[in-house]
Amino acid sequence: MFYLKSPCFVLPCSCQLLLNTSISNSAAAKSLEGSCNATGNYKLFWGKLLIFYSYTFLFVCFSGAERKTLKRQTGLKVDTGTQMADNSKAEDTASDSVEAAKNASDKKEKLADQVMQNPQVLAALQERLDNTALTPSSYIETLPKAVKRRIDALKQLQVKCAHIEAKFYEEVHDLERKYAALYQPLFDKRREFINGEAEPTDAESEWHSENEEEEKLAGDLKNVVVIEEKAEAEEINVKGIPDFWFTIFRNVDMLSELVQEYDEPILKHLQDIKVKFSEPGQPMSFSLEFHFGPNDYFSNTVLTKTYKMKSEPDKTDPFSFEGPEIVDCDGCTIDWKKGKNVTVKTIKKKQKHKGRGTVRTITKQVPNDSFFNFFSPIKVSGDGESLDEDSEFTLAADFEIGHFFRERIVPRAVLYFTGEAIEDDDNFEEGEEGEEEELEGEEEGEEEEDAESDPKKDSSQPAECKQQ
Numbered sequence: 001m002f003y004l005k006s007p008c009f010v011l012p013c014s015c016q017l018l019l020n021t022s023i024s025n026s027a028a029a030k031s032l033e034g035s036c037n038a039t040g041n042y043k044l045f046w047g048k049l050l051i052f053y054s055y056t057f058l059f060v061c062f063s064g065a066e067r068k069t070l071k072r073q074t075g076l077k078v079d080t081g082t083q084m085a086d087n088s089k090a091e092d093t094a095s096d097s098v099e100a101a102k103n104a105s106d107k108k109e110k111l112a113d114q115v116m117q118n119p120q121v122l123a124a125l126q127e128r129l130d131n132t133a134l135t136p137s138s139y140i141e142t143l144p145k146a147v148k149r150r151i152d153a154l155k156q157l158q159v160k161c162a163h164i165e166a167k168f169y170e171e172v173h174d175l176e177r178k179y180a181a182l183y184q185p186l187f188d189k190r191r192e193f194i195n196g197e198a199e200p201t202d203a204e205s206e207w208h209s210e211n212e213e214e215e216k217l218a219g220d221l222k223n224v225v226v227i228e229e230k231a232e233a234e235e236i237n238v239k240g241i242p243d244f245w246f247t248i249f250r251n252v253d254m255l256s257e258l259v260q261e262y263d264e265p266i267l268k269h270l271q272d273i274k275v276k277f278s279e280p281g282q283p284m285s286f287s288l289e290f291h292f293g294p295n296d297y298f299s300n301t302v303l304t305k306t307y308k309m310k311s312e313p314d315k316t317d318p319f320s321f322e323g324p325e326i327v328d329c330d331g332c333t334i335d336w337k338k339g340k341n342v343t344v345k346t347i348k349k350k351q352k353h354k355g356r357g358t359v360r361t362i363t364k365q366v367p368n369d370s371f372f373n374f375f376s377p378i379k380v381s382g383d384g385e386s387l388d389e390d391s392e393f394t395l396a397a398d399f400e401i402g403h404f405f406r407e408r409i410v411p412r413a414v415l416y417f418t419g420e421a422i423e424d425d426d427n428f429e430e431g432e433e434g435e436e437e438e439l440e441g442e443e444e445g446e447e448e449e450d451a452e453s454d455p456k457k458d459s460s461q462p463a464e465c466k467q468q
Helices: 013-022 027-039 042-061 064-074 087-116 119-134 136-141 145-195 212-217 219-224 226-235 244-251 261-267 371-375 389-409 413-418 420-453
Strands: 003-005 010-012 270-277 285-292 302-310 325-330 344-352 359-367
Touching: 145 270, 244 261, 244 270, 244 413, 261 371, 270 389, 285 389, 302 371, 302 389, 325 389, 389 413, 413 420
Parallel strands: none
Antiparallel strands: 003 010, 270 285, 285 302, 302 325, 344 359
């Protein structure tokens, strides 16, 4: 391509051809030529003329989108050629804009470099990335749709498994009912021995203890006082095992927290505790029966507490099913004798008349802490209304106590009376704590090895305190 040099511009040859064919016929060119002839400034004439036809050429050759791009980049208005701006000024403005954008970009890059060199920022970003990577839901979201579809199918299978598990626990409940009938004759005999209604035979009372050898060595010394013991037994005729159930209440922390000092005389009349399961075809439940002997506090011989259970997956959250759960409970009415109700207390309050100024004393009954509030539980609302936090906590504790009576106290009563079952529970808990401490010790050992193997670590940092 050939180029035509002028005092102001270098234009393509195609632009020169356009000038040759258009100069003679252009009124604007003639007007421009006349004004320049008058002043004698031909250089100015050719400069302005070339600017005019260059914009005319651009308008013809460039598309609408290209003209808009040219307008945005240079800040010039590409029109029909009737209005022109100073090209050199436009070029200066465009170059200033480019320079400003370049400076802003450099500042951003420098700031980003400074931020990424900060170790705290890098540690925070790394921790966030690690947490995101370890979130199961975030991983699931990245899977293809076909894999998600298969996962949904697995969830459908899991729901069916939950319903089968519910049937399993229903049959377990039936087995519990069946074997409870087998246990009951033994529990009846236990009640007779406790209350002195029967005496065990020599064969029934034979028991080999772990300290049998020590007892044998001390047998000779015991024989010396046999006559005195027999004399005391004749004078003090002990019936059964005194305070059997009350001692269990006192030994078990979960129960002793509920017992007040004024409850103790009543609990000494407790003769037996039984567990009864719901009949076949009835909703799953179990009842606790507390049998009392004659006393000066209430006329009831049996106080009952019934726990209602559910063994089916929740429709809104089927994956939370882990077996039967207690959902509600019912107590009973205690027929307290006059002035013997330990679940309430009477307080006296003085009231002053606003007008006359006279003072009167009134008595009022308010709730009182007692184990026997156990038989007046909080009722679960049937209309779906939620309980407050304190009520939910009280109800959950009530369910736990009822379950403990059923699973531990009633089947193993003698071991809670002697304290052996309590010692077993404590040893089990201590074993778990010991394992945790051992694991912590191993972790500390690994940290120490890492510290020794890394000589670059600052020795001025204080060492971690170790548990003695």
